[in-house]
Amino acid sequence: MQRRLANINIWTVAAIAIIAALFLPNMTIVTGLFTPSNENWEHMKEFVLWSFVKNSLILVVATAVSTIFIGLSLAWLIAQYQFPFRKFLKWALILPLSIPPFIGAYTYHGIFNYTGVIQSTLRGLFNMELNPVYFDIMNLPGAIFIYTVFLYPYVYTITQVFLSQQSASLIESTRLLGKGPWRTFFQVVVPISRISIIAGASLVILEVLNDYGVVKYYGIQTFTTAIFQSWFGLGDIETSIKLAASLMGFVIIILLIEKILRGRRQYSYSSTKVRPLPLIRLTGWKAFAAAGYGFAILALGFFIPIIQLIDWTILTFGTIPLDEFISYIKNSVFVAGISAATIIVFSLIVGNFARLVHGRIAKLLPKLTVLGYSIPGAVIAVAVVTAFVALDNFLAPLYQLVGTKSTLVLSVSLILLVTAYIIRFFAIGYSSIETGYDKIGTDFQDASRLLGAGLTRTFFKVDMPMMKGAIISGFILVFIDVLKEIPLTLILRPFNFDTLSTKAFQYASDEKIMEASQASLLIVGISALAIMVFYKFLEKELD
């Protein structure tokens, strides 16, 4: 009993308040599960639902497998071997994350289509007219390709950091025991990096389930299509919420699987400064192959689309006044920075709560906040608007007291948009912070408490310094994600508020991909800069 009481402190209260605030707007969706089905639902079930679900499953499974393959193999190469350009590749391999998949999808289609550079060159220079079917990427395999080359960094980053720092001694022992590289890889590396692989892959899966831009343009009907179709096409919000709720159920299952796979194991170490793994030097063709593999992936996920975007930018340069871009950049960086910062602060509080408070509920509660990531952006948008309009109506007397004419204050402000980002992307920041807490464990904390320091003091003096890496990586990941985000920004922004991504999306959706290239390049540029800063920090941290 005494122990229970001791648990109730400012941290607990703050954490539970945050979890509730993030979860409440989503309640509208949860309730959708229990509404009776109507004829639209029956129609969907009869004609299209199965093929939508099938497409989604194929996309998710294939993308997960291929991102794990690419992400893990690259992480292993970088963590274990020395070869030319390794240092450059180590951070550059994160760069594909800076390209929003829908921009990537448009760009690759631009390259491969009939008027694109490949077919034009074949026709112009070699007079070759090949069957266009060979160049068609607007189909399931094409979409899997797009998701893979732009999303694999989620698996790569998390696994690479883990392998480079945490597993050194284990891998070294295997080497000493005389196991070859393949056996080491499959018998040691894969099993011990299971958690980071699953963490990375589940981010990829959620990202794919939520995407609408790529599949819409490529004409692939997925579960998200069904949600949009029933809501906007049939004007039937109940069916669409029912679908969104089923999707949420699916995500909960994924999260549970993650939990089960992780089991009771806790992977923490007694020291935060683990000796890095001594690198094995590759020579000859092996060195060449390793560098070549890294560059090939980087070319697909970064250089090729960038070159195409630059080419289009040159073609259309001057069509959009340059000074407009300055305000788009300011707006984009502002909302992304604020959202990322808030998410990290909240994650630290919730993560600390989950770590310190024992019991199943305390462990499960924080998982609820991840649900925002499973719901399509447009659905979150409406949930958030509903909540804010209610809040505004509640506060209306207060507004009148201050003398504001309108009754809608919060719901037409940036606060609405930023709140929605926080609900949507909390999972990204939180998983980074959670991994960080897992890594440092509670030994240092216990020591500090034993020596008489309070919870809060311990948090700032002991935990925080060790969490710097996790904080920075979480911040940058959220920052980039907000920069790329589309449906929420489109629906929830205040008047006259444009960001780089809304600008890029508007041109792209009007089939003006060439004009979209300028804003797209700026998104990529800013994200790439953020990744570089992130890397510099991380390097210092590990030295």
Add this chain to the structure above:
Amino acid sequence: MKKSLYLILALLLLVLAACGNDDAAEQKEETDGNEVNLYTARHYDVDDELYKKFEEETGIKVNLIKGDADELLERIKREGDATEADLFLTADAGRLYRAKEDDLLQSVTSDLLDEQIPENYRDTDQMWYGLTKRARVIVYNQDTVSPEELSTYDALTEDQWNGRVLIRSSENIYNQSLLASFIEIDGEEKAKEWAAGLVNNFARDPEGGDRDQAKAIAAGVGDVAIMNSYYFGQMLNSEDAAEVEVAEGLGLYFPNQETTGTHVNVSGAGVVKTAKNKENAIKLLEFLSAPEAQGTFAEANYEYPVNSAVEPSELLKSWGEFKEQDIPLSSLGDNNAKSILIFNEVGWK
């Protein structure tokens, strides 16, 4: 250790800054009474230029929220009576109909609007007004198809077109409105037959946008495509020489000239029921339907003007005059859900 404390402090400051940033709303208060709040689903640069011109001429500030039509509608609905929206503008009559059905618009009377916009492009209750027209036409490969072979949308379901027809996905509103117009004219059964027949003649599963259908003709994937007229104009005037070449190899055909007329949709706008700047919203409508703005729509975006006093641009004229479908535009919205169900049933992806 100190550093991390600073980091936390900096983060908290950022959060506080965010809270202080609702002064955007406050700024708006100051211009109250001399502004108009527009929710628009059109995001063309030419529209922005027109708003700027309107601001210069009238001193009325145009505040914009751009987005997808359905999502904007949903937002207005959720904001309820307190919504800031004065005018709702979209590129499809079906969505205007839906806004009216959902009781989001109000009736507006203006002699100038009545004069500038013909009756068939207005809502019967003056709830919304059409501003530009776009025709859904057939484009064809000039080498493999002669215009004599073409006649109606219906004829594209005949055997001779098997494996030769290109069109984008049924998720697209332009296709939904096209089928909705057939439901209005021929009834549900015949419309379903048409959709099934067209699916049967598809050259490939629908993918990409309207421009992609034109390119697929050039690539030899199919011979005819259904697309919106203004995309064809945009391709002819593209910065990309290859795209211009594609468009130049195509012919443009207005179907159903001997029968029910070519399918036409409009961009249009309606004043929101709870508009706080109703007068300004009407002024903006009047401005957008006046000859100058109408000319700009035609020149820069290759859309047909609704104002009959305005000549279409040279390019539009070169395509010739055509007979339009003569149905109430509200039927496009009325039949929208039905057309989606039909698309699902016949397997039009």
